[in-house]
Amino acid sequence: MPDPDLKTVKACVFDAYGTLFDVFSVAAGVREAIGDKAGTVTAMWRQKQLEYSWLRSLMNAHADFWQVTRDALDFALSAAGNDDPALRDTLLDLYLSLAPYPEVKSVLSALKRAGYRRAILSNGAPVMLDAAVQSAGLDDLLDEVLSVEEVGVFKPAPAVYGIAVDRLGLAPQEICFLSSNAWDAAGAAYFGFRVVWVNRFGQVRERLPGKPLHELKTLDALPGLLGGARGARFASAGSPRRTDFPSIPGSMAIRCRTTCRCCAFPAWRAIRRISTASPCTFRSGAGSSVPTTAAAAGRPTIRTARTISPRPI
Amino acid sequence: MPDPDLKTVKACVFDAYGTLFDVFSVAAGVREAIGDKAGTVTAMWRQKQLEYSWLRSLMNAHADFWQVTRDALDFALSAAGNDDPALRDTLLDLYLSLAPYPEVKSVLSALKRAGYRRAILSNGAPVMLDAAVQSAGLDDLLDEVLSVEEVGVFKPAPAVYGIAVDRLGLAPQEICFLSSNAWDAAGAAYFGFRVVWVNRFGQVRERLPGKPLHELKTLDALPGLLGGARGARFASAGSPRRTDFPSIPGSMAIRCRTTCRCCAFPAWRAIRRISTASPCTFRSGAGSSVPTTAAAAGRPTIRTARTISPRPI
Numbered sequence: 273m274p275d276p277d278l279k280t281v282k283a284c285v286f287d288a289y290g291t292l293f294d295v296f297s298v299a300a301g302v303r304e305a306i307g308d309k310a311g312t313v314t315a316m317w318r319q320k321q322l323e324y325s326w327l328r329s330l331m332n333a334h335a336d337f338w339q340v341t342r343d344a345l346d347f348a349l350s351a352a353g354n355d356d357p358a359l360r361d362t363l364l365d366l367y368l369s370l371a372p373y374p375e376v377k378s379v380l381s382a383l384k385r386a387g388y389r390r391a392i393l394s395n396g397a398p399v400m401l402d403a404a405v406q407s408a409g410l411d412d413l414l415d416e417v418l419s420v421e422e423v424g425v426f427k428p429a430p431a432v433y434g435i436a437v438d439r440l441g442l443a444p445q446e447i448c449f450l451s452s453n454a455w456d457a458a459g460a461a462y463f464g465f466r467v468v469w470v471n472r473f474g475q476v477r478e479r480l481p482g483k484p485l486h487e488l489k490t491l492d493a494l495p496g497l498l499g500g501a502r503g504a505r506f507a508s509a510g511s512p513r514r515t516d517f518p519s520i521p522g523s524m525a526i527r528c529r530t531t532c533r534c535c536a537f538p539a540w541r542a543i544r545r546i547s548t549a550s551p552c553t554f555r556s557g558a559g560s561s562v563p564t565t566a567a568a569a570g571r572p573t574i575r576t577a578r579t580i581s582p583r584p585i
Numbered sequence: 586m587p588d589p590d591l592k593t594v595k596a597c598v599f600d601a602y603g604t605l606f607d608v609f610s611v612a613a614g615v616r617e618a619i620g621d622k623a624g625t626v627t628a629m630w631r632q633k634q635l636e637y638s639w640l641r642s643l644m645n646a647h648a649d650f651w652q653v654t655r656d657a658l659d660f661a662l663s664a665a666g667n668d669d670p671a672l673r674d675t676l677l678d679l680y681l682s683l684a685p686y687p688e689v690k691s692v693l694s695a696l697k698r699a700g701y702r703r704a705i706l707s708n709g710a711p712v713m714l715d716a717a718v719q720s721a722g723l724d725d726l727l728d729e730v731l732s733v734e735e736v737g738v739f740k741p742a743p744a745v746y747g748i749a750v751d752r753l754g755l756a757p758q759e760i761c762f763l764s765s766n767a768w769d770a771a772g773a774a775y776f777g778f779r780v781v782w783v784n785r786f787g788q789v790r791e792r793l794p795g796k797p798l799h800e801l802k803t804l805d806a807l808p809g810l811l812g813g814a815r816g817a818r819f820a821s822a823g824s825p826r827r828t829d830f831p832s833i834p835g836s837m838a839i840r841c842r843t844t845c846r847c848c849a850f851p852a853w854r855a856i857r858r859i860s861t862a863s864p865c866t867f868r869s870g871a872g873s874s875v876p877t878t879a880a881a882a883g884r885p886t887i888r889t890a891r892t893i894s895p896r897p898i
Binding site: 320323324326327328329330331332333343344346347350351425426427428429430455458459462476478479480481482 | 636637644657664743768792795
């Protein structure tokens with residue numbers, strides 16, 4: 273049944289690993305390689321992958337997710353008493369061709385038919401995401417594949433969620449964000465997205481600020497929750513892709529460095545399109561930025577309040 | 586045997602939880618309260634406590650460590666299927682009177698005799714640290730008890746390690762930092778401290794940037810590693826405490842906001858004492874700031890390079 277709180281939604285943005293792609297699908301390959309330690313190694317690999325992404329972000333020592341994934345595997349194998357480099361390479365290869373969850377294709381297709389834009393927003397490095405999307409055959413079902421590499425910091429930094437706002441040209445409340453990671457769901461909700469937590473693993477909710485609107489077991493119920501008919505009106509306006517932005521008349525590319533909550537992180541210098549006739553501005557309050565471009569109207573609009581000094585690239 | 590790489594050290598700065606205080610000493614109390622699930626609850630409590638500190642820091646949603654500790658316990662108890670509020674209060678009380686590890690008092694005493702300054706630098710909220718220090722009878726053995734609450738972000742953010750640099754009036758390489766948490770040891774080493782990892786739990790090293798100089802099983806070997814006689818010369822200059830700073834003649838309080846690696850984090854606005862006769866300056870390079878006060882000389886000195894604009898509070 274459609275949820276009225278989701279009536280503002282124009283796009284669905286998905287976390288990748290654990291949400292669309294089954295990170296535990298590598299377990300079979302791991303089991304074949306190292307036997308009964310497979311479960312421990314796979315769980316430790318995932319745990320350390322997340323920890324290193326958080327710790328490197330806090331340390332101001334960013335490395336891309338492929339490096340983090342390798343480091344995490346090194347830790348997990350070392351803790352299991354196995355440092356074989358050939359085994360490491362075999363297991364890493366598995367990570368580039370993760371299986372999608374069974375319902376992913378049908379749900380993305382339904383959202384496409386209903387006119388909702390569809391994007392991935394992931395910690396993954398572009399090379400990893402490209403490989404996973406291609407391998408799973410999802411490329412025709414996604415408008416955007418967005419990586420944290422644009423901002424050089426990992427989730428749940430607000431700058432990461434800001435990428436989707438910028439790239440899709442939508443306000444946070446126009447985006448429904450889906451993640452199986454409870455901490456990611458919390459971070460996205462705290463940022464201002466409409467959030468559905470895909471609790472695939474029956475986890476206890478995290479005690480963090482930012483509450484998801486819904487909790488689902490899989491993605492199957494998502495189209496019904498959004499209400500298919502309501503999305504259709506956006507289909508007629510087309511789905512602006514990243515490559516459409518340069519064609520907006522009267523705009524220029526800038527690097528922005530601001531102090532609002534969604535983009536104050538020092539590593540984030542967002543590349544934005546703004547009107548050449550007016551300064552770049554942000555909506556104050558609620559901890560979220562609104563881009564200056566109104567994609568539907570095809571020209572820059574100013575929604576707000578606090579002025580910053582744009583610096584041409 | 587003394588390590589030449591530690592010859593610059595003038596102060597020892599200790600992590601608190603897991604390094605000086607035994608966080609697993611609550612296990613007996615937990616076992617008494619909930620039986621055979623005690624081990625799982627205690628480990629999950631600690632894991633979530635750390636995770637929430639990292640995640641809240643990245644989300645720009647700081648809460649103090651007492652709140653984080655309560656939230657983490659709520660998660661752990663809920664995951665164990667026990668939401669009894671009375672049990673929660675009982676277990677939280679245990680956290681305010683953690684047992685120190687057996688060698689802590691004797692090592693701190695030896696360092697005091699040898700003239701090394703001794704401080705705690707902890708995620709803990711001041712109220713927690715005060716309770717733990719008092720309960721363990723360590724108050725006469727410490728010059729400073731420093732909390733991340735000064736900067737509103739948790740370890741391993743560089744701003745946290747910068748607190749010790751500021752408060753002790755020492756350069757990073759003059760500080761020996763000790764932690765049982767491998768990720769904390771890595772963060773502190775990456776910041777520029779001389780780091781000894783107290784690997785109490787026989788952990789595998791983390792695959793993070795920042796390498797500790799030494800790995801010890803307990804703190805027992807620390808005085809020998811530093812070389813007792815060499816520390817003695819600092820004893821004659823006294824150990825300036827936090828309360829000494831306001832008495833420095835010709836200085837003023839400022840809020841600094843810089844972009845060097847150790848203090849660029851947006852939440853950090855350090856309160857510093859600087860000379861009123863010259864601008865606040867920082868040493869460039871090596872990712873570390875050097876405070877403008879030379880504690881030994883009792884008056885401000887300027888060690889370097891890059892100028893920022895101080896803003897009076």
